[in-house]
Amino acid sequence: MKIALLGGTGDIAEGLVLRWSKAGHDIYIGSRSDEKAKGIANEYIEKLDELGIESNIQGMPNADAAKEAEVVIISIPPEYAADTVRQIRDSFTDQIVVTPVVSMDRHEDKSFVFNPPPHGSSALEIKEALPDTVKLVSAYHNLPAKELSKIEQELDYDVVICGDDEEAKEVITKLTEDMPNMRVLDAGPLKLSSMIEAITPLIVNLNIKHKQNFSVKFK
């Protein structure tokens, strides 16, 4: 499939790009700067080349990456995500858009607390910024970036998703299963996203306190 990663640097973007390239998908790295996007794309191409994996990765401005793709991942920091999407709103028609965005606050005592926008969740804020024709899926909030980027490693994690379009959720389920051995659990409609997003700051706190790199498994 043609997959765009807007703001395709850092955090979970690297792991997704590497793993989906390995699975044969075409990747469009989006950034505010065309030059930066092309630079990041080249880094990923080289990394895969070193692993003997052929890839089709291109860098371009966010608006173009969104236009080219069938699936668009919003891998943008929470404070910019909705605004960025709103600025390139015209690039969206009927794509599947995935939001892994989570908004959190750090308190004085260093603990992280879930701090959703007034919409109740980042997913609902991003939904408002997008045309109604887009199929929005909330997913990939709780993946450990470091483990994800080690692409020879199989991942025994659960990816909890939600969204209002059943077909879009099926596509994201298949794309997720292209990264062995993750399991997708569909939680229901998009409005449930706040409960999935809230797990992220909890995991961050647990990671700091217990010096771990946790993800979630439901059993």
Place this chain on the structure above:
Amino acid sequence: MKIALLGGTGDIAEGLVLRWSKAGHDIYIGSRSDEKAKGIANEYIEKLDELGIESNIQGMPNADAAKEAEVVIISIPPEYAADTVRQIRDSFTDQIVVTPVVSMDRHEDKSFVFNPPPHGSSALEIKEALPDTVKLVSAYHNLPAKELSKIEQELDYDVVICGDDEEAKEVITKLTEDMPNMRVLDAGPLKLSSMIEAITPLIVNLNIKHKQNFSVKFK
């Protein structure tokens, strides 16, 4: 230890009573009605007797159960929990109190959504209802009641707790580890409870959709 379960019927109360009795703890079942509490206590005693396990379980009004115990579990439905605690406030001095309380709403489409009180979490609402000298720990929100009550079965679950008193969290950690093979993960201060509580409606939705009986494991 002397452990009280206020409103000690249904849900996770049964599993906790049976497992802690097996581990040799003294149990005080509290209820609004003394008669009801004694009836429930007798049921638990008989169940354990059938399994060849000697127990020390007594039924009494909530206020007396709270007074007798070193650890008090608030196993009361969310709509009554804070009020019940407030009504018997004089029974609390320096006990460790555990809140597994989660407040949720069911929407028209049958999905459950986290619906915390204005305090941000049920834990913070209950904290306000208790004297400051009580050590409140938030725990046991996401245990599957049915699995918990099968006391011959070992449980490979994580119990995420939070609270502002380190010693109290240590006591609850030890009590939890008396139920093999649960692991306790301390998330930090009490104000993080909303993120732990929010997992419960998510699990309820997943259970309904996937016909499972999920609990959480961090790995």
